[in-house]
Amino acid sequence: MPRHDRFLRACRRQDVDCTPVWIMRQAGRYLKEYQDIRKAHSFLDMCKTPELAVEVTLQPIRRFELDAAIIFSDILLPLESMGIGLEFSDGEGPVLLNPLRTREDVKKMKGVDPEKDLGYVLQALEMTRNELNGIVPLIGFAGAPFTLASYAIEGGGSKNYLNTKAMMYSEPAAFHLLMEKLTDMVISYLNAQIKHGAQAVQVFDSWVGTLSLTDYREFVAPHMKRLFAALDPAVPHIHFAVGASHMVELVSSAGGDVIGIDWRTPLDEAWNKIGHDKAIQGNLDPALLFGSQEHLGASTEDILEQAANRDGHVFNLGHGVFPGTPVENVSFLVDLVHSKSRRS
């Protein structure tokens, strides 16, 4: 089987020669060749310069036997296009300069024309597809509306999402309007990515795990359902929510062909809850890459045993790979997934 086919076939629950693997944030700071480029350019410049984004996207594909590339970008870029200033300071994480707090703030948010406002991402996708030349497929992505809303309201990362929840609980109409605008944006942005070369798209709901089931049903699910229903069905849609083991079924029923899970839910248990008519992606704790290879290997094999070589498993971490991760352990992991899942 060509290396190119493994990931897309698994997303569609077709049989494969071995379990495909890619790694969230595989293009990133743990790689020396990434840091070399980062030294000379700001993070935002790297995102906005297609040549640099392409190079960084390809780096992990050259180094490891990964089964997919994911475009180097950031989920917050479209917020900038919507009128919310964006800065990345080293070590501090993103800062949004004029966070949304009122209904008026939400009303003022601009719509996004991906071709015009985010053309640099679309161009990077086209160039990467060209460079990849069919070796592995290329994944596009966007942040999920709730995660983007919480960034926009909090003004950056958050521990408790108090401003976000205060808006939800005291101005629900304003919060829903924000979710609607973000959902519109994600739909047009991901469909543009597909048009410009993305062969699968992932929606990252990184912060939604802070919500109760009641809140997810009321404030998130309707928007996610609209989102996934409006995406071009020509490519697989991956729906990944972090810390959401309490609502795996809800997340799954909100949409997506492939459901991404983290390490908190055992993969077999999650797949039973989701149903085997969906593919599953996950779910190694990225912190395991900092441990011994013996322990990493045993944990990896445990996940593969839970998946039992059933069609529709895409191996991944349960969260992005951390800066400082030993590169030799990434290599060890990727090769182990392939060798231990080889179909006979």
Place this chain on the structure above:
Amino acid sequence: MPRHDRFLRACRRQDVDCTPVWIMRQAGRYLKEYQDIRKAHSFLDMCKTPELAVEVTLQPIRRFELDAAIIFSDILLPLESMGIGLEFSDGEGPVLLNPLRTREDVKKMKGVDPEKDLGYVLQALEMTRNELNGIVPLIGFAGAPFTLASYAIEGGGSKNYLNTKAMMYSEPAAFHLLMEKLTDMVISYLNAQIKHGAQAVQVFDSWVGTLSLTDYREFVAPHMKRLFAALDPAVPHIHFAVGASHMVELVSSAGGDVIGIDWRTPLDEAWNKIGHDKAIQGNLDPALLFGSQEHLGASTEDILEQAANRDGHVFNLGHGVFPGTPVENVSFLVDLVHSKSRRS
């Protein structure tokens, strides 16, 4: 029924006239009378001066119809006694000055004699009991070994617990030794608190939700089982884990008469998983106190409906009350819990 009895009877799953309620961090920054004292004293001074700790413990009891007091203190104080320097900077959270990274660091940790090292807490408990004069019972508490271990290893709060997990995954014997030492400390500390007046004790496992079930079973459960088995059975033991909805059963079977849950698991679902031979505590999202009273009221009633006036429900938040919480909403909540759960 005397106000004093409600909480302890619910902990023991005995019938009550209405559902008891207390609030994690009820003695804290959201109260003006707390801030008035805090202006003149450092946080550590407040913890270490029994007169101040007593006063702050009593403040919320005077203001609200709460059914229990919890001693004002901090879970990190015993780490200081074990040889790890501790600082609280305003707005930054705690900083541990010489975090543990190696087996040698762990070996050097001192044992704790609560009477000698933490006498100020024990004295504050005795004085508070005296001042309370039987109005409401007094709760003592400690951090759980995993949460304390992660603070000690990371040197403060953490997002990803990378150093903690690196020790678990690469030096498991060192990590277990640390857990053993912390478990020894918690046992002697909580038993001393009970001896000096605590009428219930709560173990806070604030960070354990970052672990997979496999890791909880291997690195946490054996220590928690030893801990709860060694606590004086004369008073109820509350076991509270945050973000642990993926392992409610595991947490419960590790020990505790009352299992504290957060808002991520619906209370009825959690109670079914735990079994009705245990009491349950929770589980309102503290962020709901920032919303409208209409929404707060509906969310509170929803929890009470899930508990269905079954014996053994202690109403609480799913996490500590936040600074900035509108005090009138706390009052509204406490009174609503009582009025809506009144047994006929």
